[in-house]
Amino acid sequence: MSEHDAAPGAAAQQVRAFLERRREQIAQRWADAPLFRTVFTVSRDEAVEASKAVADALAAVAASGRLEDITAAGYGTVREQLGRTAAARARTGCSPARIADEVAALRAPAAELLRAEFPDPAAPRAQECLLALALLMGTLRLVVMETALSTGEDLIERQRQQLLEATTPVIKLWDGIIAVPLIGTLDSARSQVVMENLLDAVVAERARYAILDITGVPTVDSLVAQHLMKTVAAARLMGAECVVSGIRPAIAQTIVHLGIDLGAIVTRARLSDALVYALRRLDVEISGPVPAVAGRP
Amino acid sequence: MQTSPGTAATILPIGSDADLAWARHQVRQAAAALGFGLVQQTKLITAASELARNTLVHGGGGHLEITPVAHGKARGLRLSFVDTGPGIRDLELAMTDGYTTGGGLGLGLSGARRLVHEFRVDTRPGGGTTVTVVMWLAGMPVPRPGTG
């Protein structure tokens, strides 16, 4: 190895040695930096411990010499911790740019300690080491941002999945009659879930009638209409007749202009009307005041 | 037709199902802000939903531009759906009720045209597709193309 090649590697090793030797001091300073201080509010010791873990990770990365590699194994141990820290900052309304700045702000206190290690901080070796530290800290910043972003994506995806399931309950209204109140956007993924839940319930409840109430669906375009028709057709194959209720006047007009023909589907204005329809077809005696009849002559 | 003074265009990406939901939401907001009634809002949002999905599914993604417009006293909303996809080879065929190359109902383009006041398609095979629609506020004089 020529001296030329050795220099940067040697600087990285020197930074590693520095991070290990000055671990305690660095952690003490970082614990007071906004990134850690604002997250670990209960105990300063926790902030110090978190800072030490980051210093150890950086030392490991420096040892591997891959200062600019965000996939360096050394970050593995702190990735989750940094992600949680960034997420905690984000929850308090911190923008990603601000979090990035707070990570960047960790460099100055560490650089100050590093500079103090050299009798002449202007000497070339000192400059090389400071540069190595700067690279290392720059990469750390990217790691935090990447971790924070992917944590956010996971979170959104999780919430989306929960929403998918939470908003498509199948309700048993009567022996042989089930209902699904559809709420929100019916994109392809949700329509699929709705259809599966409904068909499962048709089998489980031995349903003869399934009411699809779309009062809570804001937009009925050709795709949503197509999904409704497919669901109705599939339920029919399972031996259940579907009734679509809750088509609001504005949506009815729009569907007609769009050119969608729902003629093959039984529709009723309200969920209660649909229930009465199903009960009558099942020859259930309806006596007393029936909610669906209210408001009608 | 002029764009309304002091009201800038909003540009929204169309690259996912989530973008479609957001685009509908933004069109609803813009229409409500201009004072569109519920039926008109619903028609415009539904047309937007069809055209934005075409941009996504057939055009491979693109963007939506929402611009408040004025013509004399009339106020309206212009929506442009822009993609750089394959374009539409036979526009007349594509505008036919029930024509689809993708297993849909084939009502998106033709249905959207019936829901709005003005409708224009600029497309070239290999050169992308831009569909522009305008909805004028009800109760206002609707400008005729070619006047003013």
Ligand SMILES: Nc1ncnc2c1ncn2[C@@H]1O[C@H](COP(=O)(O)OP(=O)(O)OP(=O)(O)O)[C@@H](O)[C@H]1O
């Ligand atoms: N932006 C576009 N780029 C390329 N081709 C398009 C575009 N928009 C529409 N098309 C073509 O026009 C055809 C008709 O479009 P239309 O929206 O009417 O029906 P669809 O999208 O196939 O079904 P759906 O009824 O679900 O909308 C499409 O199948 C497609 O071939």
Ligand SMILES: [Mg+2]
């Ligand atoms: Mg379409």
